[in-house]
Amino acid sequence: MSYEYVLGVDHGSGGCKVTCLRSDGKVVADAYVDYPSYYPHPRWVEQDPVMWKEAAVRAISKATESLNLVEKKNVNAIGFSAPHHVAVLLDKDQEVIRPAIMWNDQRTDIQSKELSENYGDRIYELTSNMPNPTWTLCHLSWLKENEPNNYRGIDRILFMKDYIRYHFSGEFCTDYIEAEGSLLFDMRKREWSPFLLSLIDLKQDVFPPVYAPTDQVGLINSQMAEQLGVSHDTKIIMGTADTAAEIFGCGTVNEGDGVIKLATAGNFSMVTANTQKNRNLTTYHHLIDTLYYQNSATNFAAASFRWFKEQFYADLSEKFDNSLIYPEIIRQVEKIKPGAEGLIFQPYLNGERSPHWDPHLRASFFGCTARHSRNHFARAVLEGVGYSLRDCSLQFPNSSTKKMRIIGGGSKGREWVQIIADILQQELEIPAYHDASFGVSLVAATGIGWYTNLREAVNSVQSVIHQVSPNIKNHEIYSEMFEIYQQLHSQTFKLSHRLAKISQNT
Ligand SMILES: Nc1ncnc2c1ncn2[C@@H]1O[C@H](COP(=O)(O)OP(=O)(O)O)[C@@H](O)[C@H]1O
Ligand SMILES: O=C(CO)[C@@H](O)[C@H](O)COP(=O)(O)O
Known part of the structure; x- marks a missing residue:
C-alpha cells in the first residue's frame, strides 16, 4: 500500500521541529534542530533569520530520512508555524535589515507604556489586546525611535513563519491569527488597521496580504524541492502562529477547554466563544474559526x-x-x-x-x-x-474546567507535571502529540483535503495518553508557599x- 505524507514545520524559540504525518493519521517521524538566541543587552532577545532557513532544511531532511525515494515524492504538502509577534524587516532587495527582535525581548517598555497611555482604549477596541513589550507594534515603535536608518530602509515586513515559508514558495503573505499578533490588525474586520499603522508611520503595502491558515500559498520552489528530494508538486500551506497550532493540535477545540503550555514561555489558556474583556489576557482567534483562545502567559517557564x-x-x-x-x-x-x-x-x-x-x-x-x-x-x-x-x-476567575491538557517540552517530565497539577489542584491530561509542528501538520492535511475540516482532523488523530490527578496534601503545602511567593x-x-x-x- 502506498501512503501519502504531509510535514508540519514549527520554528520555536529554541529550535525547529518537524512532524511527518502519514495519510492514515500516524505520525511516522519527527526531528528537531536547535538554534541560539542572542542577548546583546540586558532584556534584549534577538535571532538571526538566516539560521531559521538552515534549521528548516536540516530538520526536514532528518524527519524524512526514513522515507525512501518514492515515499519522499509522496510528500503532498508542508505547513508552517512560529511564535507570534516576530517581525523580519526586509529592504528593497528583500534582504534582512537587522536581526529579528523576538517576542520575549523586553526592550520596549517606554514605547509600550506610551502607546498604552495615549491609545490603549482604541488599541484594545480594535485588537482585543493591550500594548506591552511582546508585541510587534511596540518593537516597530522602538526601531523607529532608535534605529531611524534601518526603519527608513524597510520595504516589506514578514513575520517569522512567513519569512521561513517565503523561502519555500516565494509568496509574500500571512494568516489572520498571525496578523493579530502584530497589534496592527483589526481583529473583527480582519484587515490591517489604518489607525494602528498610522501610529508607526508605515503604509499598508509594507505588510503582507492575509489568508486563512489552511489556504494553499503556492508550490515548493524547484531549488528547495531538489534539496529536500520531494516532488515539485508539493503544496505549501499557510499555517499559523505556534500557540494557535498547539492549542488546536492538542485537541482543545471546544468552548471551555483549557491548556497549560510548559515551553520556553508558559501559557495558561482557555478556549472561549467570545472575547472576554480582561486587559491582562491576550486574545486570538482559534483555528476553529468561531472560537477564540485567551492566554495568561509567563515569560520564562x-x-x-x-x-x-x-x-x-x-x-x-x-x-x-x-x-x-x-x-x-x-x-x-x-x-x-x-x-x-x-x-x-x-x-x-x-x-x-x-x-x-x-x-x-x-x-x-x-x-x-x-x-x-x-x-x-x-x-x-x-x-x-x-x-x-x-x-x-487567577486571571480566569470564572473558569470551572474539570480537566486541562498540558503540552510543551516540559510536559515530558512527569514529576514536573505532577508539581503543576498539585500547585493548581487541577486534573491534567497529557495528549499523545503536543507540539505546534503536529498541529500545523493537521492544518496542512486539512488544507489539501485529507479531512473535511480541522475539528475532524484533530479528533481523528489526537488522543490522551496519560492523566495526572492532584495530590491534596501537596496542594496544601504549595498553597502556603504560593502565599509567600505572591508577597x-x-x-x-x-x-x-x-x-x-x-x-x-x-
Ligand atoms: N524530559 C524533559 N523533562 C522536563 N523538561 C524537559 C524535558 N525535555 C525538555 N524539557 C524542557 O522543555 C523545554 C523545551 O520545550 P519546547 O516545547 O521544545 O520549547 P520551545 O518550543 O519554546 O522551543 C526545554 O528547555 C526544557 O526546559
Ligand atoms: O509560544 C510562544 C513561544 O514558544 C510565543 O507565541 C509566545 O508565547 C508569545 O506569544 P503569545 O503568548 O502572545 O501567543
Whole structure:
C-alpha cells in the first residue's frame, strides 16, 4: 500500500521541529534542530533569520530520512508555524535589515507604556489586546525611535513563519491569527488597521496580504524541492502562529477547554466563544474559526529549567547523552520533598508578563539555608514556574474546567507535571502529540483535503495518553508557599527596579 505524507514545520524559540504525518493519521517521524538566541543587552532577545532557513532544511531532511525515494515524492504538502509577534524587516532587495527582535525581548517598555497611555482604549477596541513589550507594534515603535536608518530602509515586513515559508514558495503573505499578533490588525474586520499603522508611520503595502491558515500559498520552489528530494508538486500551506497550532493540535477545540503550555514561555489558556474583556489576557482567534483562545502567559517557564540546567548541571553533559540530562535532573528532584524545604524561586529571568507586565522584574531564590543542595534549587525552579502558572490561572476567575491538557517540552517530565497539577489542584491530561509542528501538520492535511475540516482532523488523530490527578496534601503545602511567593513579589518588585537601573548604568 502506498501512503501519502504531509510535514508540519514549527520554528520555536529554541529550535525547529518537524512532524511527518502519514495519510492514515500516524505520525511516522519527527526531528528537531536547535538554534541560539542572542542577548546583546540586558532584556534584549534577538535571532538571526538566516539560521531559521538552515534549521528548516536540516530538520526536514532528518524527519524524512526514513522515507525512501518514492515515499519522499509522496510528500503532498508542508505547513508552517512560529511564535507570534516576530517581525523580519526586509529592504528593497528583500534582504534582512537587522536581526529579528523576538517576542520575549523586553526592550520596549517606554514605547509600550506610551502607546498604552495615549491609545490603549482604541488599541484594545480594535485588537482585543493591550500594548506591552511582546508585541510587534511596540518593537516597530522602538526601531523607529532608535534605529531611524534601518526603519527608513524597510520595504516589506514578514513575520517569522512567513519569512521561513517565503523561502519555500516565494509568496509574500500571512494568516489572520498571525496578523493579530502584530497589534496592527483589526481583529473583527480582519484587515490591517489604518489607525494602528498610522501610529508607526508605515503604509499598508509594507505588510503582507492575509489568508486563512489552511489556504494553499503556492508550490515548493524547484531549488528547495531538489534539496529536500520531494516532488515539485508539493503544496505549501499557510499555517499559523505556534500557540494557535498547539492549542488546536492538542485537541482543545471546544468552548471551555483549557491548556497549560510548559515551553520556553508558559501559557495558561482557555478556549472561549467570545472575547472576554480582561486587559491582562491576550486574545486570538482559534483555528476553529468561531472560537477564540485567551492566554495568561509567563515569560520564562521551561526556559527557567533550561537556564538552570545549563548553569548548574553542566557536569551531567559528560556522563549523559543530551536527551537524558533533563530526565536525570527530574530523577534527582523527585528525591526532594514538595516545597523544597522552604526554598522559593521567582522565575522572572527576563521580566514578566501576566500578571505583572513588568519587564524590570528580576528572578530570585528566597529561603536558602545551609541544608539546600543544587537539587533543592532545581526543585524550587520547577515549583516556581508552577507558582507563576497559578498566578496566570487567577486571571480566569470564572473558569470551572474539570480537566486541562498540558503540552510543551516540559510536559515530558512527569514529576514536573505532577508539581503543576498539585500547585493548581487541577486534573491534567497529557495528549499523545503536543507540539505546534503536529498541529500545523493537521492544518496542512486539512488544507489539501485529507479531512473535511480541522475539528475532524484533530479528533481523528489526537488522543490522551496519560492523566495526572492532584495530590491534596501537596496542594496544601504549595498553597502556603504560593502565599509567600505572591508577597515576595509585592515586597521586592521595587528592589528589582533599582537593580535594573544599576545594571543599565554600568
Ligand atoms: N524530559 C524533559 N523533562 C522536563 N523538561 C524537559 C524535558 N525535555 C525538555 N524539557 C524542557 O522543555 C523545554 C523545551 O520545550 P519546547 O516545547 O521544545 O520549547 P520551545 O518550543 O519554546 O522551543 C526545554 O528547555 C526544557 O526546559
Ligand atoms: O509560544 C510562544 C513561544 O514558544 C510565543 O507565541 C509566545 O508565547 C508569545 O506569544 P503569545 O503568548 O502572545 O501567543
